[in-house]
Amino acid sequence: MSKAVKRKRSVSKETTDSDLQLISNSQSAPKMNPGYKTLLAKSPGGTQFLTSFELALAKAAERSQAESLFKVTPAEAIEEFRRLIALKVYMKDTDGILLSPSPIMDAIWHEVILDTKTYASMQTTLGCTLHHRPEVASVAEKDAVRSDWQRWKQYMPLAERDKDPYRSSSPEEAILEQPPAKKVKYDQSEIQAARKIRLVVVDYFGQRRAHEILAESCVVTEIWKLGNLGVTLDDFRAVCNGQQLQEGHYAEDHRITNGSVVHLVQKLR
Structure with a gap:
């Protein structure tokens, strides 16, 4: 019996119909980028590992509602996660302070670490412990920023319409209206x-x-x-x-x- 047949039977025993559907949905993902070999050159087996937990990533993409919330396919979400991991390893961003991930990576990362066995295997194979800092600031950090913002606003009349420092930074949306000029009457004498x-x-x-x-x-x-x-x-x-x-x-x-x-x-x- 060929190795391909044996592998197929092994997969059928270990996975459910739902799992197979997830795998088939992720088959449209692009082939492994050859650049990963360069990024993971110091992590033997790192490139192979990125393709070895397709099922775990597919489940994570499904649970994070990548398609409905973030408008990306599971395959695209999986590839972006692989790219994030490879870059973190290459840049030695173990403390999560060099790269600013997208919101969808926040969601998928959370789902991945829930699978503690997969997460532990990833760190063992890559030879480092990776930490992740969410793209969105914590509640305490937001409160601190807003406190500073409110204190600053009292000195800036033109900032009156800017209610939230986390609003869009688009130049078109950030234009503040000039308040009407106040006419001051002076004693001519x-x-x-x-x-x-x-x-x-x-x-x-x-x-x-x-x-x-x-x-x-x-x-x-x-x-x-x-x-x-x-x-x-x-x-x-x-x-x-x-x-x-x-x-x-x-x-x-x-x-x-x-x-x-x-x-x-x-x-x-």
């Missing part, structure tokens, strides 16, 4: 007062007089408007802070502030 500069003008005769000008006005012109100076604009020059004030220049151009003293000096012909 206070604005005018803030724009004024109080200075002291000393004329030819040494008389001092206080005068107010606007910060954005021309100092020389404003002083000439005082009147009663006994001279015209062409007859005098104004000096402040050791420099002559130029026509058409503003107070800030000459560093004139409240309390500055401007001296009027007759122009020399």
